[in-house]
Amino acid sequence: MSDNVYGMKCNSCGTVSYPKHAVCPNCRNETFIDVVIGGEGKVLTFTDVYALAIEYETRYLRLAIVELDDGIRVTGQLLDGEPKLGMRVKTVLGTVRQSGETAIQGLQFVSA
Amino acid sequence: MNPVYIAGAGMTRFGRSEWSLMQLASVASLAALHHANLGDIPVDGVVVANMGAARMNRQTALGSALVDQLALYPAAAESVENGPASGASAFKVGVQAIASGMADVVLITGVERMRVVNGLEGTDFVSSLSHPEAEYIYGVTLPALAGMFARLFMDKFGVERKHLAMVAIKNHANAAKNPYAHIQQTVTMEGILTLPEAAVNNPPIAEPLHMFDCCPVSDGGASLVLVSETVAAKIGGPKVRVAGIGQATDTHTVHEREDPTDLKSVRIAAGIAFDRAGLTPQDVDVAELHDAFTILEIAESEASGFFPRGEGHKALERGETQLDGTLPINPSGGLKAKGHPVGATGVAQLVELTWQLRGECDARQVKDAKVAYACNFGGFGNNVVASVLQREA
Numbered sequence: 001m002s003d004n005v006y007g008m009k010c011n012s013c014g015t016v017s018y019p020k021h022a023v024c025p026n027c028r029n030e031t032f033i034d035v036v037i038g039g040e041g042k043v044l045t046f047t048d049v050y051a052l053a054i055e056y057e058t059r060y061l062r063l064a065i066v067e068l069d070d071g072i073r074v075t076g077q078l079l080d081g082e083p084k085l086g087m088r089v090k091t092v093l094g095t096v097r098q099s100g101e102t103a104i105q106g107l108q109f110v111s112a
Numbered sequence: 113m114n115p116v117y118i119a120g121a122g123m124t125r126f127g128r129s130e131w132s133l134m135q136l137a138s139v140a141s142l143a144a145l146h147h148a149n150l151g152d153i154p155v156d157g158v159v160v161a162n163m164g165a166a167r168m169n170r171q172t173a174l175g176s177a178l179v180d181q182l183a184l185y186p187a188a189a190e191s192v193e194n195g196p197a198s199g200a201s202a203f204k205v206g207v208q209a210i211a212s213g214m215a216d217v218v219l220i221t222g223v224e225r226m227r228v229v230n231g232l233e234g235t236d237f238v239s240s241l242s243h244p245e246a247e248y249i250y251g252v253t254l255p256a257l258a259g260m261f262a263r264l265f266m267d268k269f270g271v272e273r274k275h276l277a278m279v280a281i282k283n284h285a286n287a288a289k290n291p292y293a294h295i296q297q298t299v300t301m302e303g304i305l306t307l308p309e310a311a312v313n314n315p316p317i318a319e320p321l322h323m324f325d326c327c328p329v330s331d332g333g334a335s336l337v338l339v340s341e342t343v344a345a346k347i348g349g350p351k352v353r354v355a356g357i358g359q360a361t362d363t364h365t366v367h368e369r370e371d372p373t374d375l376k377s378v379r380i381a382a383g384i385a386f387d388r389a390g391l392t393p394q395d396v397d398v399a400e401l402h403d404a405f406t407i408l409e410i411a412e413s414e415a416s417g418f419f420p421r422g423e424g425h426k427a428l429e430r431g432e433t434q435l436d437g438t439l440p441i442n443p444s445g446g447l448k449a450k451g452h453p454v455g456a457t458g459v460a461q462l463v464e465l466t467w468q469l470r471g472e473c474d475a476r477q478v479k480d481a482k483v484a485y486a487c488n489f490g491g492f493g494n495n496v497v498a499s500v501l502q503r504e505a
Contacts, residue, residue, distance in 0.1 A: 019246035019365060045372070047259030049318040051326070053236035053251060061251045065260055065367045073367040075247050085267055096250050104249050 003093050003105040007072065008032035018072050038091035040112050041068035046083045055099055066091070066109055076107035088112040113211040116354040117344040118501065119337045120148025121466035123459075126294040126332035126451030128227045133162075133169045137223040138181045140333030140456075144463075145182075145219065148337035149347055155337075156215035157188040161202035161222035162455035163195060164237050168229050178221060188215070195241045196404070197490025198222065199334070199458020200497035204357050206338045216340040222459030223333040234329050238454065241491050243365045255326060257366055257492040258405035259318025265373045265407060266320060269422040273320060277305045278428050279406035280324045280448060286435055287445025289475040294330045294451030325406040330451030334460035350470040351504040355391060355483070358384025358498045366492055378415035378487060381498040385485075386417070389500040393417035396439060396500075397481040398468050400461035402489035403446040409433075412487050413441060416498065435476060443468060443476045458488035462499060469503040 007018030012029035018037050023030055046064035064078040066089055077096055081087060089109040096106035122143020124136050131139070137160065145155075160174040171177065175189030194201040199222035206218035226234050239253045247257075265271060280299060287293035304314040304324045314322045344351055360380035366372050386392055393416060401416070403409035410424040418439055419427045427433060433441040444450045444464035447457060465484035467473050484501045 017368075019243055019368075025363075025368075044367075045260040045264040047256055047263060047318045047320075048316065049251070049253060049256035049259055050315070051235050051253050051255040051317045052232065053239045053248075053253050054232045055236075056251055061256070063250060063252060063256050063260065065372065075252060075365065075367050076250055085263070106249055 005037045005093070005107050006034040007037045009035045016070070016072055018074060037072060037074060038107065039068050039070065040088065040090045041066045043078070043083060043085060043087045043089055044073065045085065046078055055097055064109055074107055076109055078109045081111040114213055115341045116207045116210045117339050117341065118352045118354065118462070118466045119150070119339040119344060119347060119349070120144040120146070121336050121463040122147050123292055123334035123463050124332050125292045126330040126453060129225065129331035133165055133171055133223060133225045134177055134181050136225060136331060136333035137174070137178050137221050140223065140335040141178065141182055141219055141221045144335035144337050148339070149349065150217065150337070151347065153217060153343055153346065155184050155187050155217045155219050157206065157209055157218040158184060159202040159205050159218065159220050160191045161198040161220070161459060162191060162224060163193055163198050164224060164226065164454065167237055169225055174223070194495060195490040196402070196454050197458055197488045197495050197497050198455045199460065200462070200486065200488035200499060201458070203336065203459060203462060203499065204359065204497060207354050207357060210338055210340050216343050218338045219335060220338060220459055221333060221335040222456035224453035224455040225331045226329050226453060227331050231329070246365050254404065254492065255318035255321065258407060259321050261366065261372065261492070262321050262405065262407040265411060268373055269425065271410060271425045274301065274305060275410065275425040275428060276321070276325050276406040277301055279403065279409045280304065282434055283403065283442050283446040283448040286443050286476055287449030290445050290450060293445040293449055294328050295449045299324060321405055321407065327404045327447040327452040330453045332451060332453035332456045332460070334456045334463045336459060336462055336466065352466050352469045353502050353504055355500040355502040356385040356387070356389030358382060358388065360384070360496055362494045364494055375411050375415040375493050377493050377496040378412050378489065378498070381496040382416040382487065385498040385500045389502065391483060391500060395483045396485045397483050398443060398465065398478040399439065399441050399485040400444060400464055401441055401446065401487045402457070403442060403448045404452055404489070406448060408489060409441060409446065412489065416485065416487055435478065440478045443473065443478055458497065461486040461488060462501070465501050469501060
């Protein structure tokens with residue numbers, strides 16, 4: 001499904017980076033393959049943010065940085081649970097921002 | 113490199129202004145030019161720092177526009193956009209021009225007019241510095257990044273909300289002595305934290321950060337006049353030398369940093385600045401740190417080398433960073449209370465430090481200040497400019 005979130009795996013050293021870069025931050029190689037980013041992991045940190053940007057009509061957003069079990073870290077929206085540092089979550093794909101007619105898809109986290 | 117001196121410094125009062133972008137820039141520039149007392153010595157170059165005029169004020173090419181306002185033709189002119197570090201970046205460009213011998217007198221003006229747009233639009237504009245696919249689309253704003261940083265930092269080092277409040281109380285008290293500050297009002301621990309009313313007075317913005325942990329949105333301009341040694345000798349007056357500048361970058365996304373609580377770019381930039389100055393953090397008498405959020409003053413005070421890692425809040429608790437402490441931090445009131453017109457901030461930090469080194473700060477004067485340090489924190493730490501200034505006899 002094209003809605004997946006992709007990172008990159010370096011063709012030379014195998015390092016997975018997310019988001020993508022033009023050059024591997026580990027070995028400076030310039031060729032990669034796409035890898036799907038997602039799975040289970042733990043909440044590294046989170047916030048309930050009330051200072052929102054345009055295009056959000058909610059009172060606040062619960063955002064988190066999650067460290068996936070494969071070591072990759074991602075930023076996304078935490079949907080449920082009484083958030084706690086270290087809590088187990090899994091990624092799902094959903095609409096993270098509505099920009100005019102366009103529903104932007106991205107990573108959300110739910111309790112694992 | 114040839115020595116570079118700051119001959120003049122001036123700014124507008126920060127806050128909500130009815131003035132146009134160019135009025136803010138012109139008033140600050142003229143204040144700095146008058147302060148420098150150049151006589152008939154011409155200005156060779158103008159560098160304007162700004163982040164959002166193209167979007168918020170529908171104006172571009174600000175360097176050329178300011179030359180025109182000030183009738184400084186045919187001076188060279190450029191504009192620098194480097195996020196919240198635009199101010200110190202413009203300063204660096206001016207210093208390089210003089211240090212290389214390409215110019216003798218350069219005017220640096222930082223300016224931002226943000227209150228012309230509503231809060232959502234303003235927050236969205238600043239958020240556009242975050243990673244477009246991995247942060248921005250999720251609704252990440254600067255307060256959100258600061259909230260996530262604060263949660264992790266506080267958990268790791270035992271920093272409590274009372275420590276954040278201490279930063280706010282100190283900086284508001286300093287700003288109350290600064291006629292240029294946006295908010296000239298003191299606050300108390302009771303009013304923002306411990307009384308039941310504090311929940312109303314100080315609502316959450318990005319947990320664990322509350323309103324009094326966040327800087328206001330301000331309009332304002334700030335300017336510096338940089339000169340070569342020859343010009344400094346001609347005009348006389350107090351000599352403030354640019355002792356060293358350091359700059360460092362880090363990953364665009366906060367989540368890609370090995371330790372997201374480590375402000376590596378501050379550490380590297382400060383190290384370079386002190387090395388170039390031939391000084392150490394222990395030599396600093398007064399510092400302006402980029403406290404867009406209270407937690408950042410604590411974290412930057414450690415990463416800049418003033419206190420060991422994890423101990424910035426303890427130094428704060430001991431009163432060391434108060435106006436009469438061993439290392440006064442943010443005598444101007446900082447971004448927290450002086451205000452944060454984004455493109456002007458990095459210049460305004462250096463304006464305050466120049467005045468401090470010249471002994472011109474009246475009620476908020478740090479006694480006998482000889483060495484000063486500024487940290488201008490761009491992105492959420494992905495681009496930092498550190499500067500060290502020194503008063504010469």
